[in-house]
Amino acid sequence: EVQLVQSGAEVKKPGESLKISCKGSGYNFINFWIGWVRQMPGKGLEWMGIISPADSDTRYNPSFQGLVTISADKSINTAYLQWNSLKASDTAMYYCARPTMGDSSGYRWYFDLWGRGTLITVSS
Amino acid sequence: DIQMTQSPSSLSTSVGDRVTITCRASQSISTYLNWYQQKPGKAPQLLIYAASSLQSGVPSRFSGSGSGTDFTLTISSLQPEDFASYYCQQTYSTPWTFGQGTKVEIK
Numbered sequence: 001e002v003q004l005v006q007s008g009a010e011v012k013k014p015g016e017s018l019k020i021s022c023k024g025s026g027y028n029f030i031n032f033w034i035g036w037v038r039q040m041p042g043k044g045l046e047w048m049g050i051i052s053p054a055d056s057d058t059r060y061n062p063s064f065q066g067l068v069t070i071s072a073d074k075s076i077n078t079a080y081l082q083w084n085s086l087k088a089s090d091t092a093m094y095y096c097a098r099p100t101m102g103d104s105s106g107y108r109w110y111f112d113l114w115g116r117g118t119l120i121t122v123s124s
Numbered sequence: 125d126i127q128m129t130q131s132p133s134s135l136s137t138s139v140g141d142r143v144t145i146t147c148r149a150s151q152s153i154s155t156y157l158n159w160y161q162q163k164p165g166k167a168p169q170l171l172i173y174a175a176s177s178l179q180s181g182v183p184s185r186f187s188g189s190g191s192g193t194d195f196t197l198t199i200s201s202l203q204p205e206d207f208a209s210y211y212c213q214q215t216y217s218t219p220w221t222f223g224q225g226t227k228v229e230i231k
Contacts, residue, residue: 044223046222097167106174108156109215110174110213112170114168114169
């Protein structure tokens with residue numbers, strides 16, 4: 001089965017560090033980029049950035065640049081989202097998703113596969 | 125950044141109704157426009173890509189149209205399982221941006 005499996009929910013304190021994961025299976029992981037999307041409680045979707053597992057080429061949304069680090073380990077088909085110092089405002093659901101494009105879409109990108117999400121709660 | 129504005133933000137409707145949701149981009153994005161459905165507590169799911177292409181497995185009552193700055197998602201006959209939130213997304217340029225969402229509720 002083609003899927004993205006995300007790590008479990010986390011409860012952290014402000015100032016703590018955190019790294020969450022997203023493991024792809026059922027497809028050739030290095031052939032597809034992986035993206036991260038934030039959804040704050042009761043709010044909409046925000047694109048954080050994408051990474052190519054093949055060469056770790058990474059594109060960030062400027063709104064998240066410097067606040068998080070996106071990385072990948074192609075040897076274990078896993079992408080990561082990392083914080084060095086969490087804030088209460090980082091409390092949110094974080095989804096990984098696979099952007100795809102091809103001739104059927106006129107080479108237009110879209111997220112065709114999503115993980116179930118990782119809920120991060122940051123509270124003192 | 126390209127701003128995506130959806131309307132309405134919410135709507136109350138009934139099973140069997142025809143539903144239309146619009147999405148406007150702050151600049152032309154050709155057909156680099158996708159639509160997603162999100163049910164409470166679940167991850168988003170792709171409905172429509174490249175403005176009008178139906179994702180495999182998505183019922184044919186869903187359709188998308190538009191190009192440039194104005195786009196439409198139409199549900200021809202709303203079913204009980206369609207009560208959810210809907211988001212448009214542009215992938216014309218980074219940062220890829222989403223609309224604020226439209227919540228479709230039961231009247």
